[in-house]
Amino acid sequence: MARQPVRPRPAPAAAAAPSLGFIGWVIRLFKWGLVASLVGLVVLGVAVAVAYTQLPSYQSLSNRGDLGQNIRIRSADGKLLVQLGPNLGQWIPYEEIPTTMRAAMIAVEDKRFRYHPGVDPIGMARSIKVRVQTGRFSQGGSTITQQLARNIFLNNSRTFARKLREAVLALALEAKFSKNQILELYLNRVYFGGGAYGIDAASRTFFGHPATRLSLGEATIIAGLVKAPSNYSPTADVEAARGRADVVLKSMVDNGFVSASAAANVDPARIVVQQGASQNSVRYFTDWALPQLDTLIDETSEPIEVWTTLDTTMQGAADRAVNANTPRGAQGALVALDRDGAVRAMIGGRDYVSSIYNRATQAQRQPGSAFKLFVYLAALESGMKPTTTLVDEPVDIEGWRPRNSTRSYLGAVSLREAFARSINTISAKIGAELGFGTIADMARRFGITSSLSTYPSMVLGTSDVRLIDMTRAYAAVANRGASVSPYAITRVTSADGRLLYRHASEEQRTLVAPWVAAGMTDLLQTAVMSGTGRAAQIGRPVAGKTGTTQSNRDGWFIGFSSGITTGVWMGRDDSKAIAGLQGGTAPARAFHDFMVRAVANRPVEQFQTEVPMPDWQLEPGEETYIGNEELPFEPLVDENGNPIGTPPADPLSPPEFGSEQPALPGEQTEVDRIFGGALPPPERPVPPPRPQAAPRQERPLPLAAPDGAQRRTEPTQF
Template structure:
C-alpha cells in the first residue's frame, strides 16, 4: 500500500515537472496554423553595386503538387534516404535516434542524424536554423502536433512542396524546373534521386554549383532505394549511368549570383520577396571575364592552361567586386574561386614570413638559403643559386624554399604558421609538416585572397561578402556581416607590404608591375606546374584592391612551364592597368 502511495505521489509530481518543462520549451512556439497558411516563398532579385539589375529569380515556387501527381519513385527516394520508417513512426523515430547515437558514439563525432521527415518539416515550417536544445525540443513538440493534425500523405505533400532545395528553390516542382527544366511530375528516376539527395545539404549538393557532388549524392540515393527494395540493382546502375546534370543557361556573373544566394534560407528566414543590393561592380566583372578569356584562348591555350579563376575584393571590408569562377559559366557553373581547393604553392609563404615577424624578426634580418635536409625530405630551390645568408626581404622576393622552411621552424613550426594563416581567414587542410612553408595545404582562391587583404589594409582581417543591403516587402532586413577585426599589428602589416612590394619590384612577380602604381603580391607554383597563382593588391584612390588569380586544369594535369610569375602575374597586370588609379 505504501509503495502504491509513493508511486502515485511520484507520478503526480513527475507529471507536474514534465508539464512545467514542456511549458518552458513551448511558451514561445510559433502558431502552426499561421505558418501553414503561408503558401508563398520569397523571390530573389539581385542588384549590382550601382543598383542596376543583376539577376532575378525565375519560377522558384512551381506548382503545388499532390502525391498522385508525382511518379511514385520521387517520394519513395526521399523516404529511402531520409526516413524509411516514415509511414510507421509517430513523428520521432526511436530506432533511428538510437542508431544515430550509437554511430556518433563510435565515431567520436556527429556522423548521423536521427531527424524524421516530420521533424524536418517542423523545422522548415516553423523554426529558425539555430542549433540548441530548446530548438530540438520545440521541433519534437511540433512534430507531434503535425502527426496529429495531418495524415502521412498530407505531411509528405507538405514536405515536398515546402522543403528548401538550393538556389532559392522551395519545393520539388520549383527545383525540378530550375535544375532540369521539367515539372516534378515528369522527372526521371535519376533526377528524382538527385532531388531527394538535396535536403541534407542544399548548398553542397547543388546541381548548379557542383554537378559532380550532386550526382555522387544522387548515386547514394539510388543505392538507398535499392537497399529499401524500391528498385533493382540493374535499375540503380542504369540510372547512375544516365545522370548528366544540364548546364545552367549563362547569365551575368553567374558564379557570383550563385555564391550570394547559397545561404539565403539561413541568412533571411521567413517570407516575402527579397531584393538584395550586392557588391558586384559590373564594369570590373566584365573586365575580368574578358581578360581571363583572352589569356586562356591565347597564351594559356599554347601552354596547356585550360581553366582559371579571378576574384577582386575591397581590402577594407572584404566586399567582392568581381568573381569569375572559371572560363565559361555556361559550360561549367562549378565555382573554382570558392569551391575548388588547390595547393597554393609559394603564395602561402607570406604567412610564414608574418609568423617570423611576430617572432621578433625584421625584413632586413638574414636567413640561410643553403641546401637543407629534414629526414627523408629536402626542399629544392629551383634555379636559385645559394648565396649563404640573405635578408628576409630577398628571400620572399625570390621565393627561396630553403629559407622559407628555416623561417617556419624558427617561428615555431607548421602549427604556428597554420594558426597565423587561419587567424587571417585561410580555411582548408593545412598539414603539420615543414612542407607547409611551400604551400602544400589546400585552400580556395577567395579565402586566400581575402587573407591578403590584411596586408593591404593595415592589419585587419576581413570576411568576403557579396550583399550590402536587403529589402523585403519594402522593409530593410539585417544583413549578416562580420566587421573587420585587427589581426596583425599595424607595424608588422607595413613590413609585410614592404616585402610584398619587393616581390613585384625586383622578384618573381615583376610581370605584375604596372608603371606608376603601388603594387604588392606573391607568386605561387605547385609541383609539375599543376597550379599557378598570383595574389596581389594595388592601392587606388577609391580603395585598396586585392586581385587573386589562379590558373590550372580541373583534372590537375600539368601545364607547360606556367608559373605564378608568368601568366597569372600577367593577367593581374592586364586587369589592373584597366582599373583607374
C-alpha cells in the same frame, strides 16, 4: 336435329400504325434535343454556380502569389544581374493601362471580348471545325476570359474535358467580375516570354521602361507575344517579333481599334528592343551569394530585391582578363575584395554554361609559394625584419631536402631578398626554427579554413587551400593586419521597397601588429617591383606574391593596390601539368589586366611599410603582440566555400625570378638598389628570443647529410 357449335367470330384486325415520316422524326428529334438542351443548361448552370462560389476574390487573384517567388539580384549600382522565378513587374490598374495596349490585345486575341458572356459561340464553332478537319483542338477558339481561366486554374492539355472546364470557369468569371476587371487580370498575369508575366514585366524586359509608357508600336509587339512567346520573343528573334507586330496592327485597323493613318505612322522596324545583359560569369557570384539569404532574412514567399557588392565594370574586366590569359585547356578563377571585404568581382571558371563549378570558392588547390605569406608573417612577428640576414644553403630537415628553382644557392641574403626571389631553403629554415605548427596557426589565424598539414614541406604550399581564403588573407595584410570578412549582400528589400536586411560592418580583429603587416607589405611590394611578380606591375604601388606548384599544375598571383585585393588561380581541373604556367606569367598578367581597370578611378595610395615597434616590443618578453592566448578557430565557410554567417601558354616564357645569377659578396643586388644598401655580411645576427608560449626547438638545423648525398627530395614549389 343436332345443333351446330357456335364458332367465335374472329376479332377485327387492328388498324396499322401510321408512318411518322420525315417530318415526324424531325419533330421528335427536336423534342429530344430540346429536353437534352434544357437538361444541359440546368447542369451547366449548376456547374457555373458551383464554380462561382469557389472562385477566389479579385484581391487574391491580383496578388499573383501562385506564380512563385521572384528574386531580383542587383549589382552595387542597381543593375539587374539575375532574376530568379517569375518576373512580375508592377501591377498596373485598368485605368493606367494605355488604351493602345488594351486595344491591341483585344484585337489580336478576342475581338468580340466586349460582347460575349465568356465563351464566344462563333469562336467555338470555328474551333470545332478545325477539330474535325485536323483531328485536334485549336487554341483559336479561346476567349480572353477562357485564357485567363486556363492560366490560373488549368493546364494546357488539349482535351475536351479541359475545354469544358475552361468554358465553365470562364462563364463563372464573367458572372463574378466585370469586363474591365477580367482584362486587368489578364494583362497583369499572362506570360509574355523571357520570364515576364504581365505587361509591365514585359515592357521593362524588352523596352526598359514601365508599361504605362508603352507606345502603339511597342504595344503591338507585346500583344503579339501571347500566341507563341518563344517564337516571337524580340530578344531571341527581333525580326519575327516585328513581323508579328504588323499582323497585330492590321487587325487593330480592320476591327476599328485604330485609324489607318495612326497605323501608318508606326514602323515596327524602328522600335528599339533592349537586349538582356549576359548572365554568364555573374552566375558564379550569384550562386555563391544567394545561399547567404538563409542566414540574413526570415523565410518569405514575397518578391524580394537583393542588392549586392558586385561592380559590373570590374566583373566585366575580370571576365576578359581571365579568358584572355588562361592557357588553352585550363581553367581560371579570380576574386577581388574591397578593403572592407565587399566582393567586387568573382570569376569561378571560363564559362558558366559549360561548368557551374566555382573554382574561386569551392576548389581546393596547392598554393605553392603564395603560402609563404604566412611563413614570413610568422618570421616578422617573431622579431625578424626585412633586413634580417639569413643564409641560402643546402638544408636537411629530418631527411627532407628542399631545393630552389635555380638549383643553386645565394649564400647570405636579406629576408626581403629571400621573399622577392622566393627562395625555398629560407622558408624551410624559418619553419624549422619557429615550428611548422606555428606557420599553420598563422594561416588559420588569417582565415584559411581548409585542412593544413604540419609536415616540413607545408612551408612551400603543399596543403590545399581556397582562392577566396587566400585572397582574404592578403586583404588582411593590406588592412594593416586587421581581419577582413568577404561578403556579397548589402541589403534586401521587398518589391515595394520595405527594408528586410542591411549589412552591418563587422568588428575587425587584430591578427598581427601593424608593424608586422607593414613589414609584410614591404616584402610583397618587393616581389612585384623586382621579384617573381614583375608582370603584375600596373604603374602604381602594388604588393603581391606568385605561386607555382610542381610541374606547373597550378599558377597563382595574389596582390593588392589602392584598396583592392585580387587573387588569381589557373590550372586544370584534373591537375595535369601545363607547360609554361608559372604564377609570374599568366596569373600575374591576368592580375595586371584586371587591376589597371579596377583601380583606374581610385586615387594612388602609397604603402605604409615602416611602422615603428612599440617600446615594449623592442625587448621581447614572455608574450607576443597577439598574446599567449590561442585564437579561436571559427570556420566561416561550408564545404562548398559558401559563407555560413571562395590563349595557350607561351613555352618560351621566361622562368621566374629565381633563375637569376646570385650576387657576389658585397655586391649590390637589384633589390638593394631599389631599397638602398649593399648585401649584408654573411654572418647571420642572433635573432631575438622567440616570443611564443611553445618551447623553442633546441636541436640544430640539419643542413646536409654526412655524406653530402640527398636522402629525400621534395617537389619544387615556386
